[in-house]
Amino acid sequence: MFYTHAQLDRADHLRKDQAKQNELYAQSNAQLLPVWNGKLLVGEGRDAIPEKLSIPSSHSLTGKDNTIFLGLIGEQPFFALSISSIDENDLTQWTTLAQSIYPEHNNIRFDDLRIIGPTLLADEGALMAYARGIVYWHDTVKFCSSCSRPLHSINAGHIKVCDNDNCKHQAFPRTDPAVIMLVTLPATTDSPALCLLGRNQAWPPGVFSTLAGFVETGESLEQAVQREVFEEANIRTEDVRYIASQPWPFPRSIMLGFEATATTKDITIDPDELEDAQWFNAEQLKTFGTWGDENYEFQLPRPDSIARFLIDRWVNAQ
């Protein structure tokens, strides 16, 4: 699944050991992934496709503060570095530095993973997504939720603890569970098997995707699937089946992918949630383009998304 890294060892056992952290950071092969307000450093190689660019820790333009240990890939340590507090104009210091390290690369910049993600190598996209997500937490959780005093990082950036000695509240990175589901209708003598896709009015014209929504307090994942499908499209479902999950740090979700079988067919959309929802068969979906390709009247989600994974999986099974 895209945005999951096959080789990364998060090395939790090395987080508490400050001396070991300093040693890892000082290693000549240690690499930083600078993150500026959700954007990551990329450049284009010979084939003009964006690639992850990391900076050796020895070249960093700032200290070890605001770094978070991501883990090891083989013997190589990787750290995320938040530079969100610097002025946008000062990003050129980082892109100039990167250009000196990567003289063959062009168009070096900080860019949005949501835009460039699908073009990245899977493991590069995964490491960048992890860095983006943990830096988002680092940037946004700065004060104690119990007593409002400042927090400071411990455990290599993976825990924050309150400065107030009478409080010492600890904050941990949070991930919000969201369900995403392909609702299907079995084939009948009159109709091939169908699946339900909807569209949000914020999307480009013609894009259709699976329904999705956040899990609410006190409900199971299966209940969340059935509730969301009913709320958004007025379709009743049964036989909710877990398929796969995908980290989705945009900014801090995990997508939990399901299939469910519809027991009703008549769609009534909730206009606050959806602009349209329709049943499609596999032959129709095979003629769709991909998000952003305006040569196609209908388009499916980007190939890095679990939505697309669920749709392609179903189409291939028909």
Ligand SMILES: [Zn+2]
């Ligand atoms: Zn506190």
